[in-house]
Amino acid sequence: MKAVVVVESWFGNTREIGEAVARGLTVSGVQVEVASVDEAPAAVDGDVGLLVIGAPTHNRGLSTADTRAKAAEAVHRPVGSGAREWVASAILPDDLNLAVFDTTNGRGWLSGSAAKAAARILSGRAPGRSIQTRTFVVRGMAGPLRPGEVEAAEAWGRSLATVTR
Template structure:
């Protein structure tokens, strides 16, 4: 099983979650394969034919995926600048019919706060032509800059194990 995890991370929290998911996928994959974690700035715009599962994750900004203005605001708070975000990458990536795609996000843990980058990304990916795109998990951070809430990286790792099991049984 070959997995590509494309993520956007400005404060490092979503990168940590993506890495934990990758660790879980490697642990849950009995038949080998490759699990690659790639920042959106370095992500391919054509998904290789040998990729069996695509995961796409990013932070929730303003109830959705980041936008240039929300990224600029994050940079003013100490975030690392990125050339583009998941939103722009989705607009550029070539769709691959039948490829299972699962999204995830990170966001501040505030009760009753609507919106999710994972939901927005899944919808945008389906609209782009990735008919197998579905919303996955949200992982919580304590504040805009983090850190990731205690226990969330372990939950991300376990989710990766679960996803690997689903894929190996043909239920992505």
């Protein structure tokens, strides 16, 4: 059983959640690779049973070139590509199980969801495929994560392990 976790993270919170999901998968016997969206493979191997994608919510959805530029400036890093572009272009096996999470500093419809935006793109590429989504909350724009979110991510990872069997 193999899984890949692809993460876009600017302040480290989304990466922390992605690593927690990976720990949950690992303790459940799944072999996991975690990669930043800039390092993620253009094609997911056919022996991978689960793809988990994580992204921060920017302006009620996935990041754009403009919102990434602002985030990159805030953390003094070069602007990279985002989950939006990777999700739209990655070559995915037909039988791949999909899960998407986001981090946001709010809850409810007003804050939007990068996970739901990514799931819409993926659904358009693979109609009828079930895609699990989950949101994790960050305090403020840069964090830290709300207490209990890392543990919730590990638990979600353990539950996702059942779809890779």
